[in-house]
Amino acid sequence: xxxxxxxxxxxxxxxxxxxxxxxxxxxxxxxxxxxxxxxxxxxxxxxxxxxxxxxxxxxxxxxxxxxxxxxxxxxxxxxxxxxxxxxxxxxxxxxxxxxxxxxxxxxxxxxxxxxxxxxxxxxxxxxxxxxxxxxxxxxxxxxxxxxxxxxxxxxxxxxxxxxxxxxxxxxxxxxxxxxxxxxxxxxxxxxxxxxxxxxxxxxxxxxxxxxxxxxxx
Amino acid sequence: xxxxxxxxxxxxxxxxxxxxxxxxxxxxxxxxxxxxxxxxxxxxxxxxxxxxxxxxxxxxxxxxxxxxxxxxxxxxxxxxxxxxxxxxxxxxxxxxxxxxxxxxxxxxxxxxxxxxxxxxxxxxxxxxxxxxxxxxxxxxxxxxxxxxxxxxxxxxxxxxxxxxxxxxxxxxxxxxxxxxxxxxxxxxxxxxxxxxxxxxxxxxxxxxxxx
Numbered sequence: 001x002x003x004x005x006x007x008x009x010x011x012x013x014x015x016x017x018x019x020x021x022x023x024x025x026x027x028x029x030x031x032x033x034x035x036x037x038x039x040x041x042x043x044x045x046x047x048x049x050x051x052x053x054x055x056x057x058x059x060x061x062x063x064x065x066x067x068x069x070x071x072x073x074x075x076x077x078x079x080x081x082x083x084x085x086x087x088x089x090x091x092x093x094x095x096x097x098x099x100x101x102x103x104x105x106x107x108x109x110x111x112x113x114x115x116x117x118x119x120x121x122x123x124x125x126x127x128x129x130x131x132x133x134x135x136x137x138x139x140x141x142x143x144x145x146x147x148x149x150x151x152x153x154x155x156x157x158x159x160x161x162x163x164x165x166x167x168x169x170x171x172x173x174x175x176x177x178x179x180x181x182x183x184x185x186x187x188x189x190x191x192x193x194x195x196x197x198x199x200x201x202x203x204x205x206x207x208x209x210x211x212x213x214x215x216x217x
Numbered sequence: 218x219x220x221x222x223x224x225x226x227x228x229x230x231x232x233x234x235x236x237x238x239x240x241x242x243x244x245x246x247x248x249x250x251x252x253x254x255x256x257x258x259x260x261x262x263x264x265x266x267x268x269x270x271x272x273x274x275x276x277x278x279x280x281x282x283x284x285x286x287x288x289x290x291x292x293x294x295x296x297x298x299x300x301x302x303x304x305x306x307x308x309x310x311x312x313x314x315x316x317x318x319x320x321x322x323x324x325x326x327x328x329x330x331x332x333x334x335x336x337x338x339x340x341x342x343x344x345x346x347x348x349x350x351x352x353x354x355x356x357x358x359x360x361x362x363x364x365x366x367x368x369x370x371x372x373x374x375x376x377x378x379x380x381x382x383x384x385x386x387x388x389x390x391x392x393x394x395x396x397x398x399x400x401x402x403x404x405x406x407x408x409x410x411x412x413x414x415x416x417x418x419x420x421x422x423x424x425x426x427x428x
Contacts, residue, residue, distance in 0.1 A: 001223075008333030008384065009361045013354040016369050021349035029242040032249055034270065034345065035263035038312070041252050044219040047388075051335050056227040058234040067336060067351040069241035075248050076237070077229045082219045085251045087232060093247035099256035107265040111273055114311035114341055118301070121315060121388040146223040149386040151333050153360065165316070168387060177221040184387055195361055202379035205360050208387030 001052075001146050004059040009153035009195070033068040038110070042078045048174030052147040053077055123167045123181025129211070131185055135161045136217035139187075139209065147175035150213045154205070158217045159189040162206065170210055183211040275344030276415035278309045279392055282342065283418065284409035286319075287397040297321065300392065304342055311341030313390055320383065321394040322423065327378050328393045329367070329420030331359035332385040339390035343418060350419065360384055370421040393420045400427030 007013075025031050042050075053074045054062070062070065079085045089095045105113075131137055141156040149171045167181035174180075188206045191199035220226075237244065252258050282304055286293040296303040300317040304310055317339055320328040332338070333356050338346040349355055358366050363380045367373075374380065383391045395417040401409060416422035 005334060007353055007357040008331075010353075010357040011361075013352075013357045016354045016358070016366055017349050017352055018369055021352055022347050024345035024347055026348070027242065029245040031267045031271075032263055033241075033245045035266035036245070036249060036252060036258065038266045038270075039252075039258040039262060041257050042219065046219075049219055049221055052223065053226055053230075054335065056223060057230050061230075061234060061239075063353065065239075066241065067348070069239075069244070072241055072244040072248055073230070073233060076233055076244065077226055078219070079248070079251060080229045080233075081222075081226055084255055084257075087229070087236070089251065090233070090247060091236060093250050095251055095254045098254040101253065102256045102259045102262070104259035104261035105265055107268045107273070110262065110265045110269045114269065114274060115308065117312045118310040118341070119315045119388075149334060151384065151386065153333070154384075165387075165389070168316075171387075175221065175223075177219065186389075188381075200364065200376075200380070203363065203381070204379070205382045205384060207384045208389050210387075 001055055001148070002143060002152060003055040004062045005055045006152045008151045030066075030068040033071050037071055037075070041075060042082050042084065044082055045078060046174045046177060048147060048171040049177065050074065050078065051171070052175040053081075055147070121168045122165070123169060123179075125167045125183070126181070127183075129164055129183045131161045131164070131183070131211070131214065131216075133161050133164055137161055137185070137187060137214040138217040139213055140215065144172040144212075147172055148213070150209060151207070153194060154189060154207055157189055157193050159187040159193070161185045162188045165208070168210070170212070172210075172212075185209055185211070185214070187214070270340075270345050274311075274341060276418065277410065278307065278341075279343045279415070279418045280410040280413035281307060281406065282309065282392070283394055283413045284406045286394055287409055288406055293394075296394070309342050313338065313340045314342050316387075316389045317342065317392060318389055319392050319394050320381070322396050322420075324396070325378055327367075327374060327380050327420065327423060328383065328391070329359060329363055329380060330383045330385065330391045330393065331356060333357070333360055334386060337385040337390065339392060342392060343415060347415070367421065367423075370416065372421065372423045374423070392418050395423065395425055398425045398427035
């Protein structure tokens, strides 16, 4: 969606917080949020629905909340959506009918889960690839509703295919709970194509783009 | 079950915005209570995840991989060919590194990684991402004015070095192989790993300090 999350190329956000933002965590609740999120709390969702959920936040909140504050808010939405907790239970911070507690896991166990969590998003190719490495390609001017991974700044631009990755799950469908593969490419764009003549002529920006985002240039 | 209904999701977000205090500590506390009471996770398991990503999984992993790449040309070739497979030699595969790619800095090419649409990051090899990586400033500006962003990190990039910015729009993740600095001849892997900074593997640091 053409939401507030699509930040690439937007101006006015000021300097990067290089020194003040060096640490991954500033507060204990951020650590708790990270640990919670690792545990796969909403088994029926997809990673694309999680990302789309963040995009659906109230725009002002998206811009002003910190990263883990966004996550906490999104997980509450995901809980309500999936029926894990009602809006009243979220407001109360407790459920009306608790389930048996989960068994605690050790650090060694979760480290093994990290290794097992090396997820493969590729799928078997069901059609021939439309583009080959070296081909020129142009991106569409519109994204797909409700979810796309084609950023606004790279729409309607011409680039060069520099890698083909076979087929990967298409996020546009994943956000709808569907598992559909499509050819995925890395496309390189010259900085002047994206940002105009003042950009450094040797600089490039590369994006991973699915076949349905592209037409021959 | 998840609805995958965008309107429903947006409606719930607006409800939460209007009815819940914004204090993030309270929201996380509520989320944890709900998850524990639903039997989805034990509080001790959250502690275990925090400890795993504080003590065991972090940028020191990536630094070990870079040091070996500097010392062992065969490993470096494997890393450039298929980084996901190469890091299994260390047992570092995992969260968000199922499609890991290593990209190499040279005298004429600098690589820099961003995720403009969210904040994708190769967790199992670099640990938790720094706050600046998730900031609106970095996400918005890295693709548009990478040289100005690099200058804020203290990187003075000569005009004859081209910048390639990798915007992580799919499930591919990137680790930058920085150049091995002069004055490190004869150093062993541990000594080399100690000078590889996290930021150099994201691409916001370039010239590492040798002897």
